[in-house]
Amino acid sequence: MGHHFELHKDIELTATPEQVWAAIATGPGLDSWFMGRNNVEPREGGRSSLTMAGHTDEATVTAWEPGKRFAIRSESGPEGTFNAIEYLIEGRDQGATVLRLVQSGVLGDNWETEYEAMNAGWDMYLKTLAAYLAHFPGHSGAPVAAFRPEAGTPDQVWAAVAGALGINGPVTQGQRAQLTVDGLPPIDGVVDLAGLPTYLGVRTNNGLYRFLHSGTERGNVLVLGHHIFAPDQDLTHAEQAWQNWVSTLPIG
Template sequence: MGHRFELQKDIELAATPEQVWEAIATGPGLDSWFMGRSEVEPEVGGRARLSMAGHVDEATITAWEPGKRFADRTEPGPDGIFMAIEYLIEGRDQGSTVLRLVQSGVLGDNWEAEYEAMTTGWDMYLGTLAAYLAHFPGRTGTPVTAFRPGVGGPDRAWAAVTDAFGISGPVTEGAPVRLTVDGLPPIEGVVDLAGLPTYVGVRTSDALYRFLHSGIERGDTLVLGHHIFAPDSDPARTEQAWQHWLNALPVG
């Protein structure tokens, strides 16, 4: 039997309502901070598509008020499960904007774990949205994704990741990171999101790197969801290099 739910998140962003709208209601904007690759048909009744790991999720756009409100909703499955997302945009003084996210719908039997994962995941994604608007305004990011299931639990996964970062102590925002990925230029940046044991974010001059552990009950998978802003980046080669890096990580 399905379980109805609703979660709400508010975040103040250093951007105008128009900039926030472009980020949350267009494919290129979503590609710059959210998971996978997105397409958005700009009208009520249009389709919003999210492609990730060979799977495509589709939703119908139910609200389209540029600069103010965007919403979509998936069709209920045979078990009644569906998802609805609404973004509400409110401009504030001095060019800032408050974004309210409301996600609701029906979850399946494992609803508690699903709800917790969504709640924590939105903290990472909204933090990434804030970083995108603050540090890469007007630019479009290329999403890069890689997966490695069965990593032996979050403690082992994060020990390997932070060792690769060159971090020996606690992972805190502002900590310097130096990382080598074969086939790519050396990476130097800082931790800009510290959400262990679930996620870590690293910001450089031309990328937002995101590392996420799915949880034991959700495949014990380490997920990389990066956004590359370098104009000369080769998406296929970059994704392949990160997948090789992830496969070679001493975990599992």
């Protein structure tokens, strides 16, 4: 039997309502901070899609009020499960904007684990949205994803990731992070998200690099969800290089 849920998140962003709208209601905008590759048909009743790991989820645009309100809803599944997301934009003085997010719907049998994952995931994605708008305004990022199922426990995975980034001791915001991935330019930046045991983020001059652990109940998957703003990077090559890196990262 399905379980109804509703999740609320608010964040204040250093951006205009028009900039926030472009980030949440267009494919290139969503690609710059959210998961997967996105497309949005710009009208109420239009279609939106999110493609990740070879799978595409589709939804219908249920609200289209540019600069104010954007919402989508998936089709109902066999057991009545569905997912709906609504964004509300509220302009503030001095170029700031408050974004209010409501995610609701019906989850399946393992709803508690799904809800906890969504709750933590939105914290990471909304902070990534803030970083995108603050550091890469007016630019579109390209998403690069890689996955390693059954990577290890959170402690094992984060010890390996932190070590690869040259971080010793507890991970904290502002720490310098450096990483070499075969076939890619060296990464040199700072930790801008320290949400262990769930996520870790590094910001460089041309990218937002995100590392996410799914949790033990969801298969101990190490997920990489990066956003690259370097215009000359071969994204197919970059994605393969990151997949090779995460697959061979010594863990445990």
